[in-house]
Amino acid sequence: MIENTFGMNIIPDNDIERLSALKRYRIMDTPSEASFDNIAKLCTQIFNVPISLVSLVDAERVFFKANVGMGNAKEANRGKSLCALAVLSDDVTVFEDALKEPCLMANPNVAGDFGLRFYAGAPLITYDGFLIGTLCIIDKKARSFSEKEKTILAGMATAIMDQVELRLSALDEIDKHLGLSKQADEQREEIYAMNEELTATNEELRESQEELIASANSLANVNEELAASNEELVVSQIELQNSIEEIEASAETLRMITDNMPQLAWMADGTGSIYWYSQRWFDYTGTTLSDMVGWGWQKVHHPDHVQRVTEKVSYHFNNGIVWEDIFPLKGSDGEYRWFLSRAIPSKNEKGEVIRWFGTNTDITDQRKLEQQKDDFLSIASHELKTPITSLKASLQLLDKIKDKEYSSMHIRLIEQSNRSMEKMSVLVDELLNIHRLTDGHLHLNKTTFTIAEMLDLCCNHVRVAGKHELVFSGDKDLQIHADEHRVDQVVVNFVNNAVKYAPDSKEIYLIVEKLDGFAKVSVKDTGPGIAPEKLPYIFDRYYRADHSGQAYNGLGLGLYISAEIIKKHDGQIGVESELGKGSTFWFTLPR
Numbered sequence: 001m002i003e004n005t006f007g008m009n010i011i012p013d014n015d016i017e018r019l020s021a022l023k024r025y026r027i028m029d030t031p032s033e034a035s036f037d038n039i040a041k042l043c044t045q046i047f048n049v050p051i052s053l054v055s056l057v058d059a060e061r062v063f064f065k066a067n068v069g070m071g072n073a074k075e076a077n078r079g080k081s082l083c084a085l086a087v088l089s090d091d092v093t094v095f096e097d098a099l100k101e102p103c104l105m106a107n108p109n110v111a112g113d114f115g116l117r118f119y120a121g122a123p124l125i126t127y128d129g130f131l132i133g134t135l136c137i138i139d140k141k142a143r144s145f146s147e148k149e150k151t152i153l154a155g156m157a158t159a160i161m162d163q164v165e166l167r168l169s170a171l172d173e174i175d176k177h178l179g180l181s182k183q184a185d186e187q188r189e190e191i192y193a194m195n196e197e198l199t200a201t202n203e204e205l206r207e208s209q210e211e212l213i214a215s216a217n218s219l220a221n222v223n224e225e226l227a228a229s230n231e232e233l234v235v236s237q238i239e240l241q242n243s244i245e246e247i248e249a250s251a252e253t254l255r256m257i258t259d260n261m262p263q264l265a266w267m268a269d270g271t272g273s274i275y276w277y278s279q280r281w282f283d284y285t286g287t288t289l290s291d292m293v294g295w296g297w298q299k300v301h302h303p304d305h306v307q308r309v310t311e312k313v314s315y316h317f318n319n320g321i322v323w324e325d326i327f328p329l330k331g332s333d334g335e336y337r338w339f340l341s342r343a344i345p346s347k348n349e350k351g352e353v354i355r356w357f358g359t360n361t362d363i364t365d366q367r368k369l370e371q372q373k374d375d376f377l378s379i380a381s382h383e384l385k386t387p388i389t390s391l392k393a394s395l396q397l398l399d400k401i402k403d404k405e406y407s408s409m410h411i412r413l414i415e416q417s418n419r420s421m422e423k424m425s426v427l428v429d430e431l432l433n434i435h436r437l438t439d440g441h442l443h444l445n446k447t448t449f450t451i452a453e454m455l456d457l458c459c460n461h462v463r464v465a466g467k468h469e470l471v472f473s474g475d476k477d478l479q480i481h482a483d484e485h486r487v488d489q490v491v492v493n494f495v496n497n498a499v500k501y502a503p504d505s506k507e508i509y510l511i512v513e514k515l516d517g518f519a520k521v522s523v524k525d526t527g528p529g530i531a532p533e534k535l536p537y538i539f540d541r542y543y544r545a546d547h548s549g550q551a552y553n554g555l556g557l558g559l560y561i562s563a564e565i566i567k568k569h570d571g572q573i574g575v576e577s578e579l580g581k582g583s584t585f586w587f588t589l590p591r
């Protein structure tokens with residue numbers, strides 16, 4: 001509270017700013033300092049006064065930063081201190097005799113015991129113009145104060161103010177240092193905090209690291225297990241691959257065997273239901289697995305046989321015994337061929353049939369050959385029987401007249417016997433030939449001879465019979481190196497056939513041609529000829545073309561033997577024939 005004793009406004013308009021200016025010097029209530037005390041002391045000496053003060057005017061009080069002559073007083077009420085008046089003007093405020101100053105009449109320092117008479121106060125002016133206090137001198141007696149003294153006091157006030165500023169700078173400097181050190185402290189603190197954080201993080205890191213190591217270890221274990229499993233897997237895979245390869249190899253082997261063996265093959269389960277056929281089966285029957293699976297095979301069986309076959313095979317399947325049967329199967333061309341079929345059971349350790357492996361062997365040609373052989377035997381017997389019967393009759397008649405006088409009858413019967421014998425001899429020769437040929441015992445005795453000469457000598461029996469004329473044409477001098485006897489046999493066979501199958505062909509032509517590296521011999525008749533569909537079989541064993549309505553003797557071996565002889569010479573044999581025009585049988589031999 002200000003106890004204003006001056007009867008006038010002592011608060012300047014800018015007091016708030018002034019107070020904040022004062023405040024910034026951080027000087028209020030600080031202990032006395034020699035620098036200020038010294039100036040105050042100096043003032044008392046210069047001006048010869050008992051009291052000198054450095055006063056700082058606060059909001060309600062005046063603080064004495066330096067006090068010379070006022071005892072222990074530290075401060076005074078702003079309303080009672082004359083300094084409150086001195087900070088109202090930039091000039092030095094001077095009261096030479098206070099008792100004469102109306103505004104000071106009521107002032108206790110003037111009116112009271114202290115008995116202040118003289119006051120001169122120079123304002124302490126900040127660099128920015130605020131009057132924050134005074135340097136004043138006080139005396140208890142009235143005195144005069146010259147302009148010069150005023151100037152000195154003002155100068156001293158300036159010195160005080162310089163000190164105040166200096167002090168502030170020092171404080172600021174200290175603060176700065178303090179600030180810096182504070183900053184350093186803070187930084188240190190921060191570093192400590194960080195360190196701690198940092199330490200904490202380390203701990204965390206260590207824990208994480210440990211966890212990581214543990215994870216890595218368990219991962220390594222898992223990895224190892226995985227690697228082991230992987231290895232096992234790889235091994236299993238390799239084994240599997242090997243097994244697959246083995247199975248594939250077995251399947252391939254089975255396929256190769258079944259594809260290359262002449263038989264058709266198939267497999268059935270324990271009940272006899274077929275689930276696999278070899279390619280040959282499909283190739284022959286022209287069917288597919290879906291057609292044939294199970295009991296589908298019945299579709300390619302002959303209706304006359306299927307029931308019997310089914311019954312028999314079912315019986316064998318049911319009883320687990322080897323099955324064998326012969327029956328025809330329909331080919332993709334619709335033709336039936338005969339098959340010898342077998343199936344063997346494959347059993348498990350309990351003796352149960354788990355699979356059947358079956359084959360069908362095409363025996364059509366074999367059956368045909370057997371049939372031909374049978375036919376041949378009956379023909380051969382028949383052929384032999386005729387001359388034998390004739391010979392027997394001749395001999396019986398001879399026996400009857402053996403004691404009778406030798407007559408023409410004897411001669412006829414002997415001749416007849418001879419002819420029968422000759423026929424039998426030819427037949428036996430043919431049979432021997434075929435035997436030798438089939439056993440591979442045909443040996444060639446080669447010489448060089450002129451073909452025309454050979455032809456001239458052969459077939460005299462035809463010339464003698466006089467029914468046919470043998471007409472020679474071609475190269476008379478052509479020579480070959482061959483078995484003359486065997487080649488002669490071929491020519492005789494051709495000529496005999498011409499005589500036999502073309503009886504009305506008056507001329508039989510014998511033609512010799514010289515070809516590039518070959519000699520070609522042809523026997524041509526102008527007989528009935530041979531049907532084109534029969535030509536491909538004409539050189540087959542036992543083959544005899546059917547000359548409808550006409551019965552010809554023969555074994556169906558002549559042309560077969562001829563072909564074998566020519567082939568043995570590395571030559572070729574063939575026939576050109578046209579029905580109603582005649583036939584030309586030919587062979588070639590290397591020269």
Ligand code: ADP
Binds near residue numbers: 544
């Ligand atoms: P074979 O005369 O004993 O029957 P071949 O093998 O000599 O046996 O003759 C086979 C078949 O060829 C004869 O059955 C006959 O039908 C036919 N053939 C052979 N030569 C002639 C020919 N010149 N003219 C017509 N058919 C012939």
